[in-house]
Amino acid sequence: MRRRAAAAVTAAAALALAGCGGADSGGGAELSVGSAYMPQPVSDMAAGFLTITNDGGTADRLTSVSSDAAGEVTVHETVDGAMRQAESLDIPAHGSLVLESGGNHLMFEQLKRKPKQGQKVSVELRFDRSDPVTVEIPVKSATYVPKTGH
Template structure:
């Protein structure tokens, strides 16, 4: 009887440890917030958002797509100069902030012009995490957030 109880206790302990993944499982845990797109005034648009990683592993934003644009590219801004990049890092327990005047998304060859009040569906793809679909609200062309960026 003691043997069975000891074995059952060992199995229960092993199962409890196996279920303790959570934030300590060595993976990224991504969420997206503060997303917006100023209403475009040409055949291109910019997109801004914050990707937060609550996980223990870093990840990278590698590509973006949207049915509103022929192409969505990721841009980095360094010393006021913007350039397309293949990916942007999302640190473990940190954030990647895409903001006006900084790193951002560029929606090129718009298929339709999103209007204020509408939402634009965007799929974000990462080096390690599953894709995330975000509904980005279209704001006035002059919109500047007061918080979140």
């Protein structure tokens, strides 16, 4: 697991991937984060997208997110085309939680600064069972659409 975490940290510089969160010795959650990006904000709010993968045998939940770039970061879910704030989102064992445009996502509210394309925004993801994970989210153009992943 340490090799995977080290590889993920190395990839973070180029691909904005973050390493593993905490895992218990009983086959707990083994979390990694990838495909992170934020479209350059055009107002005092911004959205964030990423995938949390759980390679462990125990489910977990994303319970909160914070960033020094925003007064508040909330987790939103999209149900029947309507966006609403969620208390938490499930990360299944041996599965993924995908935060994507048009679906579940992060909302950065009360931006303290408007990050520009090419910059990164640091966020801390907190979970029900695992240790927090810090992710450097790259800021893409306002019209960016990923080619793969989300």
